[in-house]
Amino acid sequence: MDIKFGLISSDSHAQLDRDAFTSRMSKTVWGDRIPQVREVEENGELVECWSVDGEVRSGAVVNCPAALPDKRAVPRRWEAVPRKVYDPVERLKALDEDGVDGEVLFPNGPVQNLRFGIADTAFDLACVQAYNDALGAWTEVSDRFVPLAMIPYLSPIESVLSQVRRAVDRGHHGLCMLADPAIIPGVPCLDDPHWYPLWELCQDLEIPITWHAGSGTSLYVPHWEKYSRRQWHTVFTGRIPASVAQMVPFLVFCGLLDRYPRLKWALAESAVGWMAYVLESCDHEWERRHLWTEGLPTPPSEAFRRQIYTSFWFESSGIELRDYIGLDNIMWESDYPHITSTFPHSREHVERTTGVLPAEEQRKLRYGNAMRLYHLN
8 A cells, every 4th residue: 555645544434335235145045135225214204224134224324424515414315325435436536535545444334233133144144245245346446445354253163264264365454343242142252262263363364353433342321311313422422432441351351362462453443542541450450460370471551562453533632641552552543434534634633633743653643553453565
């Protein structure tokens, strides 16, 4: 990837075209179960929504407020979705408009919580393969796109490994996973030996495991009846760092980091400032309880800096703590085309948060760390 603007987004969202699944999955085998955009009636109005396995997923047909003139709006019909959201050729124009060299691509609709949310093993596998193939095709347009693959949680581990190899062959640079796959009935937790072959494969391929926002984990947030829709969304998203803060100690203390010391993990849309306390707390507990005697030889903050990356987009407080968290572990993101995205003024935001730093520190935070993690050079 060539660097022209000096910015790589470590978290953006790729919207696949409406025919991405219907053109890649067998109509004979799956029929109307295939993920597709359908017209439905809501409150007396004809709108379009994604349907997966015959279940309509209401709401915006595409989550892309940042790409719209009214950046608080959501499109209810496909023709209202700008092509620069789902067409990789037009998407390059959006990158140029924002002054961004490349973007790491997480899912958008119809994917929910990094999975399709279905209980049929064969259909889940078919959907995941179609998704990975369709997103991998973006790299045929430009190496400025850095796709992350999904995995079929319901499949045997051998099928999971096969899909990972297939995805990497098609241009994917990592995996996006649930932080707690056990929320799916019958699927084991991340520290279960079931997953060891996956960690070994990803370590050998040098591709990171990524968690996005809460990655399927959550904390209870009271839903005050007087919240407006926008207020509730703000409350709901404001608790995301607390959700991730549950999982970092888990990753540290379950032993996976020391068991696979070359395997990298990345946290997207997770913010940075809260990590200083979590790392300090983990170090304190590790020292007070002599956890090196229980198979955890590496101090938590050291293991974190060796293997875990995180991201920021508008905050400055986390940047002030960069040396303690790890200057080499923090990456900028734009979150395009979601509502919190800094698009199309990303350069102004990143200048506000990092502009006073030495040039080499700016380089690492703005694009250097992402290039190293995803092997983009």
